[in-house]
Amino acid sequence: MLVFVLLILFVGLLYGLWRYHRQSDSLSRSVFLGLFLGVIYGLVISSLGLDTESFLPWVNIVGNGYVNLLKMIAMPLVFISILAAIARLEKASMIGSMSFWIISTLIITTGIAAFDGAIIANLFHLDASSIVAGEQEIARSQSIIESSSQVADLTIPGLILSFIPTSIGGTLAGLESTSMISAVVIASLLGIAALTVNKNDPEKGAMIIKGIDIAQSWVMALVRLIIRLTPYGILALMIKVIVTTDAGAIWQLAKFLIASYVALFIMLIVHALIITLTGRSPISHFKKIAPVLTFAFTSRSSAATIPLSIDAQVNELGIAKPIANFSASFGSTIGQNGCAGVYPAMLAMMIAPTMGIDPWSMSFIASVVGISMIASFGVAGVGGGATFAAIIVLSTLGMPLELAGLLISIEPLIDMMRTLVNVSGSITAGVVGNKVLGDVAHHADYQGQPS
Numbered sequence: 001m002l003v004f005v006l007l008i009l010f011v012g013l014l015y016g017l018w019r020y021h022r023q024s025d026s027l028s029r030s031v032f033l034g035l036f037l038g039v040i041y042g043l044v045i046s047s048l049g050l051d052t053e054s055f056l057p058w059v060n061i062v063g064n065g066y067v068n069l070l071k072m073i074a075m076p077l078v079f080i081s082i083l084a085a086i087a088r089l090e091k092a093s094m095i096g097s098m099s100f101w102i103i104s105t106l107i108i109t110t111g112i113a114a115f116d117g118a119i120i121a122n123l124f125h126l127d128a129s130s131i132v133a134g135e136q137e138i139a140r141s142q143s144i145i146e147s148s149s150q151v152a153d154l155t156i157p158g159l160i161l162s163f164i165p166t167s168i169g170g171t172l173a174g175l176e177s178t179s180m181i182s183a184v185v186i187a188s189l190l191g192i193a194a195l196t197v198n199k200n201d202p203e204k205g206a207m208i209i210k211g212i213d214i215a216q217s218w219v220m221a222l223v224r225l226i227i228r229l230t231p232y233g234i235l236a237l238m239i240k241v242i243v244t245t246d247a248g249a250i251w252q253l254a255k256f257l258i259a260s261y262v263a264l265f266i267m268l269i270v271h272a273l274i275i276t277l278t279g280r281s282p283i284s285h286f287k288k289i290a291p292v293l294t295f296a297f298t299s300r301s302s303a304a305t306i307p308l309s310i311d312a313q314v315n316e317l318g319i320a321k322p323i324a325n326f327s328a329s330f331g332s333t334i335g336q337n338g339c340a341g342v343y344p345a346m347l348a349m350m351i352a353p354t355m356g357i358d359p360w361s362m363s364f365i366a367s368v369v370g371i372s373m374i375a376s377f378g379v380a381g382v383g384g385g386a387t388f389a390a391i392i393v394l395s396t397l398g399m400p401l402e403l404a405g406l407l408i409s410i411e412p413l414i415d416m417m418r419t420l421v422n423v424s425g426s427i428t429a430g431v432v433g434n435k436v437l438g439d440v441a442h443h444a445d446y447q448g449q450p451s
Contacts, residue, residue, distance in 0.1 A: 003054045013037050031291040034231035042242025052243050059236045066233025069226045070304040076219050077307050078329045079187045084216045085322035086191025101436050102327045105429035106335025113267050113341025114372035118365045120263035121349035237298040263342045264417045271428045278435040288316035296423040300415045302332040305423050319434040331426020338418030339386035340376035344393035351399045371396050
């Protein structure tokens with residue numbers, strides 16, 4: 001009976017949100033209304049102490065279903081958008097320029113993020129020796145130690161080799177952790193091939209371009225359809241977040257949680273400064289991408305946010321389509337400021353005192369920053385986000401890996417802000433790339449196509 005009542009109220013919220021969304025011309029307002037309703041409903045259920053074990057699976061149909069749909073369209077969106085962009089370029093050498101500026105921005109900001117995380121951890125006097133492990137944390141620690149074998153033999157040449165696809169079908173099916181980057185490689189090669197055909201046989205080249213245009217229009221129609229579901233997905237995801245949050249566990253590790261949010265918020269300020277240097281208003285910038293960051297925060301998935309990120313970069317920020325697609329796809333796997341920068345650095349600083357290492361030693365901090373920048377490439381090669389970034393950094397420094405498991409109780413809340421910062425960093429890279437290559441990239445773009 002309780003489940004039925006909760007479901008009726010949930011459906012009522014969805015219906016009310018649908019009525020508002022249908023009458024409103026602003027997706028942003030609808031998204032924030034969904035966020036607000038989700039928080040209020042979740043808090044009401046939590047305050048009443050209701051058993052939600054049978055209720056949440058129904059909520060997950062909407063929340064997780066929406067996330068799955070975004071993951072589904074991420075690969076075809078990135079693939080066809082980059083293929084269309086490359087096929088319209090005047091010179092294939094422009095691909096290298098876009099990749100260089102975007103990846104450089106991602107890696108440099110990750111280094112800044114690692115330095116930021118190290119300093120904040122030291123200012124908060126975080127010390128791993130004060131954290132007590134329970135059964136769940138011990139089990140998680142053991143799992144992480146076992147997972148470290150996946151990165152034991154990681155080398156830069158091996159990582160680069162993993163980016164080169166062996167199967168078009170397997171890559172587009174997302175069977176490997178590097179599938180997104182491999183899809184970019186395939187789309188780029190097919191785009192270059194289209195340029196070659198167009199140069200040698202303009203008539204056939206025109207036919208290829210027309211076919212790509214049709215495919216892109218089809219995919220973009222699907223993207224717009226799914227993006228309109230964002231308010232309902234946010235509503236369901238926020239209910240789940242509020243209801244499943246363990247307040248007692250959070251309080252025990254509140255110091256680390258607060259320090260993490262401070263460090264991550266500082267990275268948003270860094271992004272704002274970079275945006276300012278490109279001649280844009282940071283206030284206007286964050287206002288335009290707020291719905292994207294909201295979804296990143298609630299979904300905890302950089303990959304699922306790719307379609308929303310591309311849409312916002314092109315339609316809200318005016319970034320050229322080729323650059324938007326490159327920054328969103330690369331940013332979901334390389335140079336993640338939150339997962340590969342702030343988080344591993346904070347763990348290293350926490351462990352340092354237990355090993356007799358001075359956490360304020362500049363040589364030690366420099367080592368952490370440098371390794372974090374390298375590890376931000378490694379994350380894409382092995383998958384696993386922040387956990388594997390931490391494994392690479394801590395293993396390289398000769399530190400124990402158990403700490404990542406000891407933080408399991410607050411991991412979800414930290415991961416929410418980490419993902420938001422990751423996505424903000426990828427969009428910032430797009431803004432930088434557009435500032436440097438904007439005129440050329442916009443010239444390569446074409447009118448009349450859906451954005």
